[in-house]
Amino acid sequence: MTESASSAQDLTAAERWRHRFAFWMHRLQGKDYQMTVPMFGQPVTLVVTTSREMKRAAEVSYEGFFLERILSNLREGDVFFDVGANIGLVSLIVAHQPSFRDGVVHGFEPEPRNLDHMRRNIAANGLENRVRAHDVALSKEEGTAELFVRGKAGEGRHSLVSERGSTGAIQVQLTTMDSFCRAEDALPTVVKIDVEGAEGEVLAGMDGLLKRHRPRELFMEIHNKGGEDKMPDGSLIDDWLGERDYERVWEKRRGHGRHRHYQDRQPS
Numbered sequence: 001m002t003e004s005a006s007s008a009q010d011l012t013a014a015e016r017w018r019h020r021f022a023f024w025m026h027r028l029q030g031k032d033y034q035m036t037v038p039m040f041g042q043p044v045t046l047v048v049t050t051s052r053e054m055k056r057a058a059e060v061s062y063e064g065f066f067l068e069r070i071l072s073n074l075r076e077g078d079v080f081f082d083v084g085a086n087i088g089l090v091s092l093i094v095a096h097q098p099s100f101r102d103g104v105v106h107g108f109e110p111e112p113r114n115l116d117h118m119r120r121n122i123a124a125n126g127l128e129n130r131v132r133a134h135d136v137a138l139s140k141e142e143g144t145a146e147l148f149v150r151g152k153a154g155e156g157r158h159s160l161v162s163e164r165g166s167t168g169a170i171q172v173q174l175t176t177m178d179s180f181c182r183a184e185d186a187l188p189t190v191v192k193i194d195v196e197g198a199e200g201e202v203l204a205g206m207d208g209l210l211k212r213h214r215p216r217e218l219f220m221e222i223h224n225k226g227g228e229d230k231m232p233d234g235s236l237i238d239d240w241l242g243e244r245d246y247e248r249v250w251e252k253r254r255g256h257g258r259h260r261h262y263q264d265r266q267p268s
Contacts, residue, residue: 197226
């Protein structure tokens with residue numbers, strides 16, 4: 001695989017029209033539409049209720065490099081934390097991979113509509129025993145906070161730290177990754193973070209965890225809002241992770257943000 005082209009395959013124009021026609025026929029009948037499409041070599045089923053969800057399913061290559069990077073670093077028996085899971089697309093793709101055999105996914109999504117869709121997608125794929133959806137936001141501390149929301153179900157731009165473009169706000173539950181892991185007796189080996197500017201907040205809530213357990217791989221999207229590549233104390237994410245012996249091994253720009261991959265310098 002090269003950096004010049006992603007191997008992720010989008011749907012063809014004919015396939016898109018076929019799914020779009022079926023989607024609108026189901027909508028006219030008051031029914032949800034289930035579409036099964038190949039994603040990174042495996043069939044993934046999505047319960048589609050909005051045109052935005054269909055677009056994301058049809059154009060999986062939009063984040064192809066990032067997803068390929070994640071998938072190429074999975075191992076059998078991994079515990080994958082999907083922080084900012086949305087409707088569960090990344091969780092489902094990971095769970096379907098042969099390299100993830102016997103692995104478990106924990107998806108964290110505080111927005112109720114997205115959480116409901118994630119749970120329905122998990123059921124549609126028969127993955128209830130391997131993918132677990134949690135209605136909580138991971139942050140630097142436990143408590144509650146306002147989540148600034150925008151758009152319909154499937155929207156991925158809800159944020160705890162930025163009101164930009166929001167259409168309202170809801171109260172959501174917060175916990176830290178350290179507290180969650182202690183309560184659930186779950187220890188992640190691979191972590192993906194995509195939380196619209198609150199990346200530093202999630203990392204700060206991992207500090208206690210890193211003293212007793214070190215995830216092997218950290219993947220995140222750095223957004224140009226909210227923390228903007230900084231921790232709550234103002235230090236750069238690179239520096240904070242570097243002090244904890246994590247090395248940035250890959251970065252790729254995506255729109256106004258950046259995808260990054262960090263690895264533990266102290267692998268077990």
